[in-house]
Amino acid sequence: xxxxxxxxxxxxxxxxxxxxxxxxxxxxxxxxxxxxxxxxxxxxxxxxxxxxxxxxxxxxxxxxxxxxxxxxxxxxxxxxxxxxxxxxxxxxxxxxxxxxxxxxxxxxxxxxxxxxxxxxxxxxxxxxxxxxxxxxxxxxxxxxxxxxxxxxxxxxxxxxxxxxxxxxxxxxxxxxxxxxxxxxxxxxxxxxxxxxxxxxxxxxxxxxxxxxxxxxxxxxxxxxxxxxxxxxxxxxxxxxxxxxxxxxxxxxxxxxxxxxxxxxxxxxxxxxxxxxxxxxxxxxxxxxxxxxxxxxxxxxxxx
Amino acid sequence: xxxxxxxxxxxxxxxxxxxxxxxxxxxxxxxxxxxxxxxxxxxxxxxxxxxxxxxxxxxxxxxxxxxxxxxxxxxxxxxxxxxxxxxxxxxxxxxxxxxxxxxxxxxxxxxxxxxxxxxxxxxxxxxxxxxxxxxxxxxxxxxxxxxxxxxxxxxxxxxxxxxxxxxxxxxxxxxxxxxxxxxxxxxxxxxxxxxxxxxxxxxxxxxxxxxxxxxxxxxxxxxxxxxxxxxxxxxxxxxxxxxxxxxxxxxxxxxxxxxxxxxxxxxxxxxxxxxxxxxxxxxxxxxxxxxxxxxxxxxxxxxxxxxxxxxxxxxxxxxxxxxxxxxxxxxxxxxxxxxxx
Numbered sequence: 001x002x003x004x005x006x007x008x009x010x011x012x013x014x015x016x017x018x019x020x021x022x023x024x025x026x027x028x029x030x031x032x033x034x035x036x037x038x039x040x041x042x043x044x045x046x047x048x049x050x051x052x053x054x055x056x057x058x059x060x061x062x063x064x065x066x067x068x069x070x071x072x073x074x075x076x077x078x079x080x081x082x083x084x085x086x087x088x089x090x091x092x093x094x095x096x097x098x099x100x101x102x103x104x105x106x107x108x109x110x111x112x113x114x115x116x117x118x119x120x121x122x123x124x125x126x127x128x129x130x131x132x133x134x135x136x137x138x139x140x141x142x143x144x145x146x147x148x149x150x151x152x153x154x155x156x157x158x159x160x161x162x163x164x165x166x167x168x169x170x171x172x173x174x175x176x177x178x179x180x181x182x183x184x185x186x187x188x189x190x191x192x193x194x195x196x197x198x199x200x201x202x203x204x205x206x207x208x209x210x211x212x213x214x215x216x217x218x219x220x221x222x223x224x225x226x227x228x229x230x231x232x233x234x235x236x237x238x239x240x241x242x243x244x245x246x247x248x249x250x251x252x253x254x255x256x257x258x259x260x261x262x263x264x265x266x267x268x269x270x271x272x273x274x275x276x277x278x279x280x281x282x283x284x285x286x287x288x289x290x291x292x293x294x295x296x297x298x299x300x301x302x303x
Numbered sequence: 304x305x306x307x308x309x310x311x312x313x314x315x316x317x318x319x320x321x322x323x324x325x326x327x328x329x330x331x332x333x334x335x336x337x338x339x340x341x342x343x344x345x346x347x348x349x350x351x352x353x354x355x356x357x358x359x360x361x362x363x364x365x366x367x368x369x370x371x372x373x374x375x376x377x378x379x380x381x382x383x384x385x386x387x388x389x390x391x392x393x394x395x396x397x398x399x400x401x402x403x404x405x406x407x408x409x410x411x412x413x414x415x416x417x418x419x420x421x422x423x424x425x426x427x428x429x430x431x432x433x434x435x436x437x438x439x440x441x442x443x444x445x446x447x448x449x450x451x452x453x454x455x456x457x458x459x460x461x462x463x464x465x466x467x468x469x470x471x472x473x474x475x476x477x478x479x480x481x482x483x484x485x486x487x488x489x490x491x492x493x494x495x496x497x498x499x500x501x502x503x504x505x506x507x508x509x510x511x512x513x514x515x516x517x518x519x520x521x522x523x524x525x526x527x528x529x530x531x532x533x534x535x536x537x538x539x540x541x542x543x544x545x546x547x548x549x550x551x552x553x554x555x556x557x558x559x560x561x562x563x564x565x566x567x568x569x570x571x572x573x574x575x576x577x578x579x580x581x582x583x584x585x586x587x588x589x590x591x592x593x594x595x596x597x598x599x600x601x602x603x604x605x606x607x608x609x610x611x612x613x614x615x616x617x618x619x620x621x622x623x624x625x626x627x628x629x630x631x632x633x634x635x636x637x638x639x640x641x642x643x644x
Binding site for chain 2: 015102126127132134144146147164175176178282
């Protein structure tokens with residue numbers, strides 16, 4: 001069987017390693033000071049796709065919506081094992097909330113054509129919303145499984161493909177069957193993402209988008225359109241071409257993307273100030289610890 | 304009260320097997336408060352199979368009306384049919400606000416409903432209030448909007464988010480954040496039955512197995528919690544955390560790093576992607592105190608941090624701190640406690 005799997009990934013600031021300097025004096029986030037990383041649970045999504053590829057046969061296409069710099073995670077996905085990569089980029093996408101983002105990603109999935117699965121990480125660490133996956137599923141009218149732990153089986157009966165999937169539920173798990181195409185969101189506990197392969201790094205480090213190709217030739221602009229086309233053809237043949245799609249390429253309704261397609265607005269941002277209040281340092285000695293336990297019992301904190 | 308069908312505050316009632324989720328009852332309490340301020344009604348949205356008996360509990364908790372959608376296909380939560388029912392109702396009746404618990408169910412359903420309604424949705428709110436909002440782009444002042452307050456950027460900032468469109472204002476709210484009001488015995492309310500019409504394509508997802516651990520994790524209501532983080536060092540060392548909890552009559556919790564390391568299961572995870580707790584005493588062992596973890600425990604009445612790193616952020620929110628090795632400190636606490644009782 002040959003399946004087509006779309007994996008949606010996001011480049012995010014590494015919020016787990018925010019230092020004091022990462023916050024500006026006015027309390028806003030200094031994105032420039034935060035390293036941009038591959039959203040961790042999207043790596044779990046990619047790993048699940050690669051696991052399906054190894055077990056059932058599949059083409060794995062990684063897509064990201066973001067600024068041109070997000071091409072870095074697409075190259076990383078190719079190093080890890082993806083077959084094809086798509087950068088969805090346009091200034092018009094800026095300021096998108098989850099509703100506008102899911103619309104844009106759904107447009108990209110439709111533009112790609114036929115697919116069997118869409119896989120997303122459960123949530124991105126910059127927003128922790130977990131909303132984009134189910135919203136894309138709704139827009140593409142796909143059944144969904146969220147918090148997926150593993151794909152148990154994929155069966156084909158004539159032209160009908162059926163997926164059996166295990167997901168976490170509150171206090172346990174459930175196994176469900178659904179027809180493909182479907183959308184899955186994958187939690188961090190599902191698997192351990194594989195590292196990039198050295199040979200793949202050598203192979204794909206030259207993979208570029210159209211913008212990057214033009215920039216590489218910055219000093220001697222492509223005056224000759226034929227030369228550009230020839231370079232593109234050469235890269236495509238070697239699978240080193242990263243697709244780059246704009247809002248116009250997607251045929252997107254401009255009212256539904258970016259800021260204008262986003263109902264939610266940020267009214268106010270406050271930086272979090274840690275407040276300890278009364279703090280008592282207890283030395284790690286028998287006597288001090290006895291004193292602490294005594295006080296906790298006296299104050300009815302311990303019984 | 305104005306038109307009873309429009310502009311009300313809705314609460315999605317999560318239930319399984321006739322047991323209403325705690326977070327839904329907390330949200331009914333909060334929803335009633337918001338509805339009172341707006342001069343509208345509080346309505347529960349109850350889906351399931353054979354769940355009409357729960358209406359009384361919802362009336363007593365604070366629902367003026369309970370929408371009841373019953374069907375065998377709704378017995379277990381399934382995203383597609385649940386979305387169809389809830390979104391269909393919202394389109395017909397235009398609630399002003401819809402509150403969902405930020406549980407696995409709420410976080411799977413609310414985005415899908417919001418997408419279908421093309422409405423805004425804010426995840427994991429920790430506080431909600433009513434205020435006016437001046438839209439800087441349109442220069443219009445929107446009256447009585449829901450201020451949706453949540454941590455973002457891994458908890459480094461607190462953002463106030465407003466839904467500026469004319470559509471239901473939808474949020475998910477974490478369990479344990481909104482206080483539960485006392486139910487009023489005998490309070491009466493309405494029940495409105497919803498016609499459930501499902502097509503075969505709405506029920507293509509079939510559940511073949513479902514396991515819920517019966518041993519109810521007592522973390523949420525524990526007065527004393529002993530939590531271990533990555534600094535505990537290993538599965539063997541994690542037993543010290545369990546021993547301390549057992550000795551003190553408390554519950555065991557963990558940071559995400561300890562869960563990811565496989566030392567304890569996910570049910571015990573406290574933090575932004577786990578459970579929110581507010582015990583009388585929270586003992587953080589080998590937990591650095593990432594913002595994500597603090598989001599789930601910073602409301603604890605007293606926090607005791609034990610860590611070998613004196614610069615660990617956890618000390619900045621702790622009331623008591625012990626800088627030292629857990630392997631010597633924990634046995635000392637156990638010994639001191641046993642000597643006292």
